[in-house]
Amino acid sequence: MGRRPCCDNIGLNKGAWTAEEDKKLVNFVLTNYKCSWRDVPKHAGLLRCGKSCRLRWVNYLRPDLKRGLLTQHEEKLVIDLHSQFGNKWSKIASHMPGRTDNEIKNLWNTHIKKKLSKMGIDPLTHKPLNAYPPPDNHHKHYQSQEAELPNGEETQEHHKDQEDEISLNLEESTITHTDDQLAKEQELMDTNNGFLQQVPMNNEPDENNDNAFSIYEVPIIEPYEPDENNDNAFSIYEIPIIEPYKNTEDGFSTHEVMLSESNENTNNDFSTHEVPLIKSNDNIDECFFSDAVPSIELEEPDENTNNNFFIHEFQSIEPEETLRPDLSSSCSSTTCSNTNASTTISILEDLKSLQSFEDWQSGGHKKLYIENSGVTCEDDFSDWNWLINDFDIDTIDFELIRSLPDPVSLKNSLG
DNA sequence: AACTCATTCAACCGCTACAAT
DNA sequence: GATTGTAGCGGTTGAATGAGT
Numbered sequence: 001m002g003r004r005p006c007c008d009n010i011g012l013n014k015g016a017w018t019a020e021e022d023k024k025l026v027n028f029v030l031t032n033y034k035c036s037w038r039d040v041p042k043h044a045g046l047l048r049c050g051k052s053c054r055l056r057w058v059n060y061l062r063p064d065l066k067r068g069l070l071t072q073h074e075e076k077l078v079i080d081l082h083s084q085f086g087n088k089w090s091k092i093a094s095h096m097p098g099r100t101d102n103e104i105k106n107l108w109n110t111h112i113k114k115k116l117s118k119m120g121i122d123p124l125t126h127k128p129l130n131a132y133p134p135p136d137n138h139h140k141h142y143q144s145q146e147a148e149l150p151n152g153e154e155t156q157e158h159h160k161d162q163e164d165e166i167s168l169n170l171e172e173s174t175i176t177h178t179d180d181q182l183a184k185e186q187e188l189m190d191t192n193n194g195f196l197q198q199v200p201m202n203n204e205p206d207e208n209n210d211n212a213f214s215i216y217e218v219p220i221i222e223p224y225e226p227d228e229n230n231d232n233a234f235s236i237y238e239i240p241i242i243e244p245y246k247n248t249e250d251g252f253s254t255h256e257v258m259l260s261e262s263n264e265n266t267n268n269d270f271s272t273h274e275v276p277l278i279k280s281n282d283n284i285d286e287c288f289f290s291d292a293v294p295s296i297e298l299e300e301p302d303e304n305t306n307n308n309f310f311i312h313e314f315q316s317i318e319p320e321e322t323l324r325p326d327l328s329s330s331c332s333s334t335t336c337s338n339t340n341a342s343t344t345i346s347i348l349e350d351l352k353s354l355q356s357f358e359d360w361q362s363g364g365h366k367k368l369y370i371e372n373s374g375v376t377c378e379d380d381f382s383d384w385n386w387l388i389n390d391f392d393i394d395t396i397d398f399e400l401i402r403s404l405p406d407p408v409s410l411k412n413s414l415g
Numbered sequence: 416a417a418c419t420c421a422t423t424c425a426a427c428c429g430c431t432a433c434a435a436t
Numbered sequence: 437g438a439t440t441g442t443a444g445c446g447g448t449t450g451a452a453t454g455a456g457t
């Protein structure tokens with residue numbers, strides 16, 4: 001049978017989008033909220049296929065997207081959601097407003113997978129590595145998981161994938177192990193750092209004993225301490241004991257994240273998920289080719305620097321000496337410990353000129369200046385609630401702040 | 416400076432689901 | 437029920453970039 005391709009591909013651009021193309025697409029989408037993606041390139045004057053336009057919009061141009069690296073909290077959420085849904089990236093993304101499936105998928109494949117493996121956790125099963133259950137038990141475990149999930153079909157798919165990969169891993173380990181490798185594994189088993197030592201050899205639950213449990217059901221994991229010399233290391237303490245459907249650290253339930261639904265009666269509409277901030281033009285009833293598309297100025301990337309960065313990116317910086325004990329003790333989460341000293345200085349510098357926190361919020365101080373490696377940038381405070389929360393700014397004594405040494409000399413004194 | 420190798424992530428491709436005809 | 441069209445999903449690719457030598 002075969003299907004007609006989504007476009008003829010003749011004379012169409014491929015590869016990276018230019019700023020000009022982005023501008024055209026955004027202008028068009030924001031003003032033509034009812035249009036099939038197939039028609040978008042034609043009407044927007046783009047030499048792209050509709051599919052490519054949709055992808056560009058959904059993954060990159062959508063105005064509600066958060067940009068930048070995921071926060072630790074988001075990472076934890078991804079891990080936990082992945083343990084529930086497997087590689088159902090869109091499902092995971094639907095629990096993370098402002099994040100795309102593509103972004104999460106990339107993050108998983110490039111960062112989280114490695115982190116988990118490094119910690120001795122199988123990123124596929126979320127169980128300790130080398131602790132694969134015997135076939136029967138294995139099957140039983142998945143069956144019990146399945147019963148808890150609403151969508152049996154998807155779950156089965158996921159499990160099948162898991163089983164395939166697990167058996168592959170087992171095969172590989174059987175075939176490729178050399179004496180050296182075995183010796184190394186034994187060495188690893190003997191260390192106190194990994195999980196391996198913690199895994200009991202007999203994993204079978206005692207069916208005659210109600211109190212017995214399988215390690216696969218309740219993994220007995222002794223967490224190891226994070227390696228402070230290694231930015232990428234994190235402790236099991238930090239991972240996925242998250243109840244995803246309960247209130248999160250950010251103060252909202254993932255159930256409570258209400259996005260407006262797309263109009264189910266009109267398939268060709270853009271979903272409001274995809275076009276969330278549009279004031280629709282009442283005169284537009286259908287897709288049209290308009291010369292009167294209002295020109296919407298996009299923020300141009302600075303082509304000379306590539307350094308369009310976000311506060312999230314500063315979080316990987318190891319904290320230097322804390323400036324003030326009372327500030328540091330008010331920090332409530334790990335995020336705070338990742339905020340470096342120069343960030344703190346900038347915050348204090350900003351605060352010193354104010355009478356109150358409300359001044360900062362409501363006055364002309366919505367911009368916060370952050371310095372990193374000699375580069376100073378500013379960003380809108382409204383996106384940074386986590387930072388404010390971590391500094392517990394409501395409790396800050398402004399008189400004390402004003403009496404602090406000059407931030408520059410303070411910074412110099414820290415070296 | 417030049418080269419190699421590793422990593423990242425935007426974009427592509429092929430497929431499925433689903434609705435419309 | 438068969439066919440077609442579209443949106444969306446997940447795996448993969450490859451250019452850009454960074455790190456190491």
